[in-house]
Amino acid sequence: MGTFTFRLPDIGEGIAEAEIVAWHVAVGDVVAEDGRVADLMTDKATVEMESPVSGRIVSIAGEVGDVIAIGSPLVVIETEGDEAEVGAEAEAEAEAEAGVEVASGPLTGSGRADAVVEPALAEPLVETIAEPKNGDSPHFSKVLASPAVRARAAALGIDLAEVKPSEEGRVRHADLDQFLAYNAGGGYRAAGAARADETVRVIGLRRRIAENMAAAKRNIPHFTYVEECDVTALEAMRAQLNDARGAKPKLTMLPLLITAICRTLPDFPMLNARYDDEAGVVTRHGAVHLGMATQTSGGLMVPVIRDAQDRNLWQLASEIARLAEAARMGTATSAELSGSTITVTSLGALGGVATTPVINRPEVAIIGPNRIVERPMFVADGMGGERIEKRKLMNISISCDHRVVDGWDAASYVQALKRLIETPVLLLAD
Structure with missing residues (x-):
């Protein structure tokens, strides 16, 4: 048993530091060799960092939005093999395969920046299992909804199993609005009520x-x-x-x-x-x-x-x-x-x-x-x-x-x- 320190490799000519824009692992997670660890943004590219070894994450460099220098530790991984052997092989691979440039370039007429994030994926659908309430017959129903809809329903105190979904079977925001309109006396907050304050880090x-x-x-x-x-x-x-x-x-x-x-x-x-x-x-x-x-x-x-x-x-x-x-x-x-x-x-x-x-x-x-x-x-x-x-x-x-x-x-x-x-x-x- 040993540990391997995966240091941020040289990911471009003239690049001295990079910003962490996403973590794909946390302390305690098991990562496979070539598994995605983090996404880092430089002045010229967004780069995916992959683990050169398999093992368990012991520590990570910082939080999303932090800037770390080239050559500094990104993650420390607990490995099964001998530390020296694993380290030598992994460092060689990491230097050869520092990551894949996704895209780079200026932004807009409102300013120039040579960096581009990865494309945002469509919001995933999540199935939730609605359990029977007291006195109901023992049955289970699947509710298909996006995380945003589920979060809104939770904030409003709405059981998604009670909401009639749209034709394709997915509960949407419009379905929640309709449910609120027909159940105004149920103690739910009004659909147009003010949202809670939100703090968003600029990264x-x-x-x-x-x-x-x-x-x-x-x-x-x-x-x-x-x-x-x-x-x-x-x-x-x-x-x-x-x-x-x-x-x-x-x-x-x-x-x-x-x-x-x-x-x-x-x-x-x-x-x-x-x-x-x-x-x-x-x-x-x-x-x-x-x-x-x-x-x-x-x-x-x-x-x-x-x-x-x-x-x-x-x-x-x-x-x-x-x-x-x-x-x-x-x-x-x-x-x-x-x-x-x-x-x-x-x-x-x-x-x-x-x-x-x-x-x-x-x-x-x-x-x-x-x-x-x-x-x-x-x-x-x-x-x-x-x-x-x-x-x-x-x-x-x-x-x-x-x-x-x-x-x-x-x-x-x-x-x-x-x-x-x-x-x-x-x-x-x-």
């Missing part, structure tokens, strides 16, 4: 978001310019293209907007740039590596469309769909999540009237299309007069780093973008 990806948003706002003097665009013709062209697309992917507004961005950027090179403020150097890029802010269960991520200027509308639509899915599933690679030169961030139908997006540092500009609304406008009637017509309008926001981009340049760029958006046939011209 992992959310900590990276917080740190990098703060860094972006602290270091970059932002300014935002907003312009209204008439997208009636653009939306009509998009509908026509979709009607004739055949097996091609359906076009959203985003591929059209990206095409317009790529066509106008060559005349405004100061926007397609990255600023190394420590070195005092601005790099103006020829190619457009466009960051695309994507909402995931773990937070906002920014997969990158490489050489967006060389892709047509259908290629952009396919790449947007592929990268968005990879980001949400946590399968995006480091190369797909880093190196953007300018970012687009959009909330789609929730886009609001105007936004003031935060720059994806070290970029110098971020563009935010807003929600399309229909309003009456005066338009030319073709005979020298005007008429009132219902039009589709969309505001476009741009935030820039005022250290390297002047307000005149940002406004001029958006006006050029507006002209192209309002004359969409030019998007298809060579």
Whole structure:
């Protein structure tokens, strides 16, 4: 019988420490060789750590959210074999197989972070066995519900066996609401009652978001310019293209907007740039590596469309769909999540009237299309007069780093973008 100290191996060039974002073992647990021990997040990746030996966990390095240095003890494992032999073999294996990089890259227009958590799994279903109450006939019934529903039912004092489930047999929050509505006199708390206070520790990806948003706002003097665009013709062209697309992917507004961005950027090179403020150097890029802010269960991520200027509308639509899915599933690679030169961030139908997006540092500009609304406008009637017509309008926001981009340049760029958006046939011209 001996003990083996599993030290945090070197998990990347230049990495000095890592944050514990999840434990998969506790003191007293038995872990198998290659069994998952913990997930650690560095500045560049989320890494799964696997035990190089089998045995019982004697101690662990700390709690979720703690940061430990490379080479420091992660777990101590009680093993069956000789300590020296086990240790030598395990250390060699640990160094060779330090873990698998899950994903890495910047986050969003609200700040940059080179780390991505694993994809959140769907909430698991849990079967509970409802025992008979006093006086009931001795029977058992299975109740299928998620942990969140079970926790809520427990807080309300509700026996899930008394709740009629939905058609698929799973008790959902809506079923609890209905039960409460029909049993208001049963002493249960009202469905809309205030929840108990909850303390949530800021760790992992959310900590990276917080740190990098703060860094972006602290270091970059932002300014935002907003312009209204008439997208009636653009939306009509998009509908026509979709009607004739055949097996091609359906076009959203985003591929059209990206095409317009790529066509106008060559005349405004100061926007397609990255600023190394420590070195005092601005790099103006020829190619457009466009960051695309994507909402995931773990937070906002920014997969990158490489050489967006060389892709047509259908290629952009396919790449947007592929990268968005990879980001949400946590399968995006480091190369797909880093190196953007300018970012687009959009909330789609929730886009609001105007936004003031935060720059994806070290970029110098971020563009935010807003929600399309229909309003009456005066338009030319073709005979020298005007008429009132219902039009589709969309505001476009741009935030820039005022250290390297002047307000005149940002406004001029958006006006050029507006002209192209309002004359969409030019998007298809060579």
